[in-house]
Amino acid sequence: MNYLIVGGTSTIGKILINSLVRQEHTCYVISRSDPERSHPSVKSLKMNILEEEIPEDYLPQVLDGMVYLPGNINLKPFRALSAEAFREAYEINFIGSVKSIQAAEKSLKRSENASIVLFSTVAVKTGMPFHSAIASAKGAVEGLARSLAAEFAPKVRVNTIALSLTDTKMANRFLDSESKMKAMEERHPMKQIGDPNDVSVLVEFLLSKNAKWITGETIRADGGIGTLKV
Ligand SMILES: NC(=O)c1ccc[n+]([C@@H]2O[C@H](COP(=O)([O-])OP(=O)(O)OC[C@H]3O[C@@H](n4cnc5c(N)ncnc54)[C@H](OP(=O)(O)O)[C@@H]3O)[C@@H](O)[C@H]2O)c1
Structure with missing residues (x-):
């Protein structure tokens, strides 16, 4: 099978690509940026998706x-977020x-089992302070995914994974000390933050034929924080 992974040098992307290969x-x-290692089954293209085709x-x-x-986390009070910050997100x-x-x-439309997986945040469905820029942008992503799931059915499935804090490069600044890590773990009902290995497994499932009956969904992988009050 052939897969396109945009943002494949991310922690989740690397784990996913290793498994697929x-x-x-x-x-x-x-x-x-350049991938850290080359492999005959990995066709890398260095480009900025926003500036080039x-x-x-x-x-x-x-x-x-x-x-x-690709995504960003710009958490600030609403009054501290410029229109440009919303545009960037x-x-x-x-x-x-x-x-x-x-x-x-x-x-994708030439495949027998094509699947698109996009990423969102738990803060779209659960209101969280300081998340207005990222929640609005990811809300658009969820709307896009659901519309395309309808438009592309039955040829291509489209699903979104809504994460809470997950241990990747992007989340480094929230997790760069033992006390921050502990505090973030404590916020989640499952008392842990997201593991990129688990996220990669979920992506692989959504890509696979085992998910052939799943489309138009936003699946939360969030340690229960978006749903549970414990
Ligand atoms: N990690 C979390 O806690 C968390 C929480 C909620 C939601 N999410 C969402 O989950 C998704 C994955 O997050 P992550 O933490 O794995 O992200 P990440 O570590 O920041 O990885 C993003 C990937 O996208 C690439 N990228 C960024 N800008 C690009 C551009 N303009 N053109 C081409 N490639 C670009 C990066 O590589 P280069 O820098 O080399 O381009 C990198 O491979 C994101 O959409 C994020 O918003 C994450």
Whole structure:
């Protein structure tokens, strides 16, 4: 199978790609930086998804899935967020997803089991202070995913994973001391933060045929924080 992973140098992306390659799939991987290791089944393309177009001849004729990982976390009181901060969040989370899906659509529609996986935040469905920029941008992503799930059915499934704090490069500044880590773990009913390995497994499931009956969903992977009051 062929998969496009935009943001494949992320913690989740790397774990996912290693697993897909082990199963003899081919990964088309986009990010602004160079991948740390090369592999014959990993076709890397260094580009900024917001500033450039994915070249037509980069993607294969048939794509069986795509995952869009780029995003940002800009948590500030509403009054401290400029219109530009909202625009930035919208660009990297939403416009980047749109551009990637538009580039991949034709190839995805040639597959027997095509699946798109996008990323959101638990703060879309559960109101959280200081999340107005990211929650609005990810709300747009969830709306996009649901609309496209309808428009692309039955050819291509589209789902979103809504994360709470997960141990990746992006979340470093919230987790860079023992006390911060402890405090973040305590906030979650499951008393732990997100593990990128678990997220990768969930992405793989949504890409696979085992998820052939699942589309238009936003699936929370959030240690219970978005649903439970304990
Ligand atoms: N981690 C969390 O706690 C958390 C919580 C809630 C939601 N989420 C969401 O989950 C998703 C994955 O998060 P993450 O923590 O794994 O993210 P991350 O560590 O920041 O990884 C993002 C990936 O996207 C690439 N990227 C960023 N901007 C790009 C651009 N303009 N063009 C091409 N590639 C670009 C990055 O590589 P380069 O820098 O090399 O380009 C990197 O590979 C995001 O959408 C995030 O909003 C995460």
